[in-house]
Amino acid sequence: DQQVKQNSPSLSVQEGRISILNCDYTNSMFDYFLWYKKYPAEGPTFLISISSIKDKNEDGRFTVFLNKSAKHLSLHIVPSQPGDSAVYFCAASAISTEKLTFGTGTRLTIIP
Amino acid sequence: NAGVTQTPKFRVLKTGQSMTLLCAQDMNHEYMYWYRQDPGMGLRLIHYSVGEGTTAKGEVPDGYNVSRLKKQNFLLGLESAAPSQTSVYFCASSSSQETQYFGPGTRLLVL
Numbered sequence: 157d158q159q160v161k162q163n164s165p166s167l168s169v170q171e172g173r174i175s176i177l178n179c180d181y182t183n184s185m186f187d188y189f190l191w192y193k194k195y196p197a198e199g200p201t202f203l204i205s206i207s208s209i210k211d212k213n214e215d216g217r218f219t220v221f222l223n224k225s226a227k228h229l230s231l232h233i234v235p236s237q238p239g240d241s242a243v244y245f246c247a248a249s250a251i252s253t254e255k256l257t258f259g260t261g262t263r264l265t266i267i268p
Numbered sequence: 269n270a271g272v273t274q275t276p277k278f279r280v281l282k283t284g285q286s287m288t289l290l291c292a293q294d295m296n297h298e299y300m301y302w303y304r305q306d307p308g309m310g311l312r313l314i315h316y317s318v319g320e321g322t323t324a325k326g327e328v329p330d331g332y333n334v335s336r337l338k339k340q341n342f343l344l345g346l347e348s349a350a351p352s353q354t355s356v357y358f359c360a361s362s363s364s365q366e367t368q369y370f371g372p373g374t375r376l377l378v379l
Contacts, residue, residue, distance in 0.1 A: 165308075188366055199272070199358050199370030200311070245310060249366065254299050254318050255326065256368060260310040 159183045160248050162259035170267050175233040177262050179246030182227065186248040190256070191220060191231045194243045203244075204231070233264075241266045270294055272371035274359050280377045281349045289344040289374050291359030297369075299362045300342040301326075302334060304355040305373075311358065317342055349378045 161180045169175045179189075187208040192200035206213040206220045206229070213220050219232045233240055246259040275290045291300065301316040303326075313326030317336040331353060333345045342361075346353060356375050360368040 160310075162310075190367065192370075197373070199360075199372045202367050202369065205367060247311075254362075255301075255313060255316065258303075258311040260308060 157182075158260075159186075160246055160257050160259040162244075162246055162262050164262050165260070166263040166265070168265045168267055169236050171238060172235045175231075175236045175240065175264055175266070177231040177233075177244050177246075177264065179229045179231075179259055180227060181229075181248050183248070183250060183257075184227070185250040186257075187251045188249045189220070189222060189229050190247045190249075191218075192245040192247060192258075194245065194261070200245060236264075236266045238266050238268055240264060272359055272361055272369055274357075274371040274374050276374060277372070278375045278377075280379065281346075282379055283350060285349050286345070286347050287349065287376075288346075289357055289359075289376075291342045291344070291361075291371060292340055293342075293359075293361040293369075294340065295361060295363070295369065296339070297361035297363045298339075299364075299368075300336065301360040301362075301368060302332070302342065302344045303358045303360065304328065305358060306355050314344065314357075349376075351378045354378045 190205040191203040193203045194200040222229045243261045245261045247256040272293045302314040303311040315334040320339040359371040362368040
């Protein structure tokens, strides 16, 4: 049972445009959501997070939106740069647990 | 600050052999985790620890054992390796239930 789903395995976006990565979840107990970025042969690195009490969080070119009623979150990257080409994982944690549940990842390719 | 380090970076095993993967963190984090990453499967939690001397099972614990004898180290053991354990293994640590910091990974091939 995949509790965190990233339905797009890959996405290609032109440099300078907006990249939108999507993530859906099924567990209503999730209260904290994170995005990780992963380059080949490296470990995932934390990118941005959002608590369930918010619906938006910004950090420079990265913005995460949370729609609790739809159990959906998205990561917006504006403007997209070649260095953003990587695999992006969505993750979620439930109230008072120590564990993260990860999605299967979306490979983002920025076309120069 | 080295962050999270993993040893070895790459290993080839024959079916039935055993090995131990070492994870070390210098951030004084309480929580430590072992994941495996397989194509199309994302990151799946194998075992985790909420403090020195504690361990707990994750999503895919079968065939693995762990130990957390020191706060900074988390060991992952394979007693009898199987080809299904061919994967990339990541260790992570955190100070809370939220942001986890990952090591660079160990690539394991079981023949």
